[in-house]
Amino acid sequence: MTITVGTRLGRYEIRSKIGEGGMGEVYLALDTELGRTVAIKILPEAFVSDQQRLQRFIQEAKAASALNHPHILTIYEIGSVGASRFIATEFIDGDTLRQRIRDGSLLLNEILDIAIQAAGALVAAHEAGIIHRDIKPENIMVRRDGYMKLLDFGLAKLTGPPGSITDTEAPTKAMVNTGAGTVMGTAYYMSPEQAKGSNVDARTDLWSLGAVLYEMVTGHVPFAGETPTETISLILQREPAPLSRYVNEVPSELERIVSKTLTKNREERYQSARDLLxxxxxxxxKLEVDAEIDRTVPSEFRAATSTNAGQGPPPTASGAVAGMASTHASHAASSAEYIFSGIKQHKLTVAIAVLMLVVGGAGLGLYLHAPNTEVPIESIAVLPFQNRSTEPDSEYLSDGLAESLIYRLSQLPNLKVSPTSSVFRYKGKEVDPIKVGQELGVSAVLAGRIVQRGDNLTISAELVDVRYNKLLWGEQYDRKMSDLLATQREIAREIVDKLKLSVSGQEKGLAKHYTESNEAYQFYLKGRFYWNKRTEEAFQKALEYFQQAIESDPNFALAYSGLADTYNLLGAPDAGGSMAPNQAMPNAKAAALKAMEIDETLAEPHVS
Structure with missing residues (x-):
């Protein structure tokens, strides 16, 4: 149904047509009583003639309008003129997120702002018992000032099958219905449970928002089938490529967040929008704190980084992430790589966070070469160590050893290492290294086990070449807890010897001793373990352990980095902290600067 300019729908006077889609035509109109500009959506006749569908729509629209959230489109009125039904909403002067992605100019801080605002909108909706079910870039509007609005709450549930009405988005839509066993939503952003036609809950929106976040960062949808059917098949059977496949040097925490939102088992996904928020x-x-500290770092540190980088002053958290539209993929990828590379250079300078010590990371060197093969191993995933201990409170050891290896190996310029965010989803599971390697797209997988019985410690490790299903190396170490640091260094030397690796100029950095105190190191691992739990009680425990580590070794820079991270989150109420920001942030800054004073060569911060 097309309406001419000047037509009156009740008190609304049509000014121009501004859009059209599966849910009807959209017009710019004037509210003649209040003198405000509004958007009018005229529902298709197919909807109006179906009384059950129309009634459900009205109920859902009323529920959405009752949310009154700043990041959810405000519905002013649901009205009718003759046989026509319409919705009057606020008018958003801006672009859809789809347009912003196509432009390829989204900044990193803009991406996070949009995701944060969208997650906040979902918090309000889910707490009111409303599930959107069709989160996608077309349903997110961004105003000129960056303010975001989430559109069409409940409307996606009303869209009929493609071909039943005029639908400009039909190529990307599967059948949409509310009946049991049918598929609802837009294919590229469907959760697995939507794709299977199963009952859905609020976690389906978190998957879809994760898919949107993935696309904002990379310029690609995570599951790109040529047809809705193929896309659904990919969603159900494949893992998305890591962000790092399209954009180099992605912050590891961003990789972890996206990976968690796109976990197929919704029990392992984010359980609430608030957790994601x-x-x-x-x-x-964290990125803003890094940028603030960068402004306080002595100029000679910045000059050294600029000289080494060869690119001038490094970008801060506001660096751009170039979108990669299909027609400009090569250029956009290059821009994105430059920006994320700049973020890493910045972190190398400010270094406020934690780096785990080695359980043998020095031994893998610049290249991992499989014995009796000329093809080098250029990528590796270090799986979480399985904790087989009967001792209470020993989990910090298994987590710490894996993170230590990941950190150490990530320093090697010619070795791609899967980040913690990708591998820790396998924690506590019996996994097949071959399958894991295929899912993560790596050549080798390192798995390990740890058993603590009193003062006795057993560490086992196996390195598998997943390309040929071949065990490259395996060893077991039986030691005392008091020999933990010395044992790690012994493992490092043995790995170098067993694999005949060439470490050349990187040997000094890989074998660095951050502390000579085994006690300080264990306190530090415990502090990091509790810091990762993200609760007020855990933060207090983390502070205690980091402070004990410092008491054991006053020159342990990593312990000060742990203090900085903990104070940073303690000053954030939405992160579980209860400390006033004006008290927490100075403490965080002081601890970070102390860490840099002790060791200005700390590598990139650990963002968790």
């Missing part, structure tokens, strides 16, 4: 805010705050 907290993690997004923490990541944005």
């Amino acid at each position: 907290i993690d997004l805010r923490n990541l944005k705050r």
Whole structure:
């Protein structure tokens, strides 16, 4: 149904047509009583003639209008003129997120702002018992000032099958219905449970928002089938490529967040929009703290970084992430790589966070070469160590050893290492290294086990070449807990010897001793373990352990980095902290600067 300019729908006077889609035509109109500009959506006749569908629509629209959230489109009125039904909403002067992605100019801080605002909108909706079910870039509007609005709450549930009405988005839509066993939503952004036609809950929106976040960062949808059927098949059977496949040097925490939102088993996904919101805010705050500290770092540190980088002053958290539209993929990828590379250079300078010590990372060197093969191993995933201990409170050891290896190996310029965010989803599971390697797209997988019985410690490790299903190396170490640091260094030397690796100029950095105190190191691992739990009680425990580590070794820079991270989150109420920001932030800054004073060569911060 097309309406001419000047037509009156009740008190609304049509000014111009501004859009059209599966849910009807959209017009710019004037509210003649209040003198405000509004958007009018005229529902298709197919909807109006179906009384059951129309009634459900009205109920859902009323529920959405009752939310009154700043990031959810405000519905002013649901009205009718003759046989026509319409919705009057606020008019958003801006672009859809789809247009912003196509432009390819989204900044990193803009991406996080949009995701944070969208997650906040979902918090309000889900707490009111409303599930959107069709989160996608077309349903997110961004105003000129960056303010975001989420559109069409409940409307996606009313869309009929493609071909039943005029639908400009039909190529990307599967059948949409509310009947049991049918598929609802837009294919590229469907959760697995939507794709299977199963009952859905609020976690389906978190998957879809994760898919949108993935696309904002990379310029690609995570599951790109040529047809809706193929896309659904990919969603159900494949893992998305890591962000790092399209954009180099992605912050590891961003990789973790996206990976968690796109976990197929919804029991392992984010369980609430609030949890996702907290993690997004923490990541944005972390990058802002990095940028603030950068402004206080002595000029000679910045000059050294600029000289080494050869690119001038490094970008801060506001660096751009170039979108990669299909027609400009090569150029956009290059821009994105430059920006994320700049973020890493910045972190190398400010270094406020934690780096785990080695359980043998020095031994893998610049290249991992499989024995009796000329093809080098250029990528590796270090799986979480399985904790087989009967001792209470020993989990910090298994987590710490894996993170130590990941950190150490990530320093090697010619070795691609899967980040913690990708591999820790396998924690506590019996996994097939071959399958894991295929899912993560790596050549080798390192798995390990740890058993603590009193003062006795057993560490086992196996390195598998997943390309040929071949065990490259395996060893077991039986030691005392008091020999933990010395044992790690012994493992490093043995790995170098067993694999005949060439470490050349990187040997000094890989074998660095951050502390000579085994006690300080264990306190530090415990502090990091509790810091990762993200609760007020855990933060207090983390502070205690980091402070004990410092008491054991006053020159342990990593312990000060742990203090900085903990104070940073303690000052964030939405992260579980209860300390006033004006008290927490100075403490965080002081601890970070102390860490840099002790060791200015600390590598990139650990963002969790």
